[in-house]
Amino acid sequence: xxxxxxxxxxLITATGQRVTLRCSPRSGDLSVYWxxxxxxxxxxxxxxxxxxxxxxxxxxxxxxxxxxxxxxHSELNLSSLELGDSALYFCASSRGQGEAFFGQGxxxxxx
Amino acid sequence: AQSVSxxxxxxxxxxxxxxxxxxxxxxxxxxxxxxxxxxxxxxLQLLLKYFSGDPLVKGIKGFEAEFIKSxxxxxxxxxxxxxxxxxxxxxxxxxxxxxxxxxxxxxTVKP
Numbered sequence: 001x002x003x004x005x006x007x008x009x010x011l012i013t014a015t016g017q018r019v020t021l022r023c024s025p026r027s028g029d030l031s032v033y034w035x036x037x038x039x040x041x042x043x044x045x046x047x048x049x050x051x052x053x054x055x056x057x058x059x060x061x062x063x064x065x066x067x068x069x070x071x072x073h074s075e076l077n078l079s080s081l082e083l084g085d086s087a088l089y090f091c092a093s094s095r096g097q098g099e100a101f102f103g104q105g106x107x108x109x110x111x
Numbered sequence: 112a113q114s115v116s117x118x119x120x121x122x123x124x125x126x127x128x129x130x131x132x133x134x135x136x137x138x139x140x141x142x143x144x145x146x147x148x149x150x151x152x153x154x155l156q157l158l159l160k161y162f163s164g165d166p167l168v169k170g171i172k173g174f175e176a177e178f179i180k181s182x183x184x185x186x187x188x189x190x191x192x193x194x195x196x197x198x199x200x201x202x203x204x205x206x207x208x209x210x211x212x213x214x215x216x217x218x219t220v221k222p
Contacts, residue, residue: 042214056209
């Protein structure tokens with residue numbers, strides 16, 4: 001158990017819908033990262049938050065957004081979903097520039 | 112642009128064979144390097160990391176990696192693989208909070 005909790009574990013939704021994925025980082029970790037893992041794109045860094053502020057941005061679509069709350073949990077919002085958004089979404093947390101500890105992921109299926 | 116490339120997409124070995132997975136990175140400035148492993152159906156876990164100092168780093172489960180600055184490489188090695196090492200291996204680099212992962216190498220170890 002990495003100490004990073006993601007909910008839900010599985011999500012099935014229709015195209016055009018909006019979903020919210022939630023991540024609780026390890027206790028004491030200020031950084032939260034979101035990644036998308038799909039068969040054709042591999043593991044893609046989406047975005048990082050540090051203590052509530054956006055720190056770095058990767059290949060995140062405009063239809064996607066994220067935020068980190070004062071209690072340090074984070075949410076990834078995916079809207080106007082397309083079939084191609086089906087993937088495993090991982091959250092990770094870390095302290096400073098150290099290694100990232102990954103959650104079990106949320107498997108999103110868009111039908 | 113920052114990039115990480117892994118040379119082998121799929122490696123098949125017999126138990127007790129030696130392993131070397133290639134990783135090259137393209138980054139400006141100081142970079143932290145990581146190898147992660149993802150066992151089937153599980154989340155990513157850190158195998159080892161390099162921040163500075165001794166370029167030969169040892170990780171968990173008998174894995175090690177060597178940082179060769181002149182070659183921009185961070186290859187993963189293990190002298191004798193086991194069936195339980197069957198997994199996907201990701202090389203990653205981070206700088207200023209932004210991480211880039213390689214496409215991953217699937218290792219299959221035959222008993």
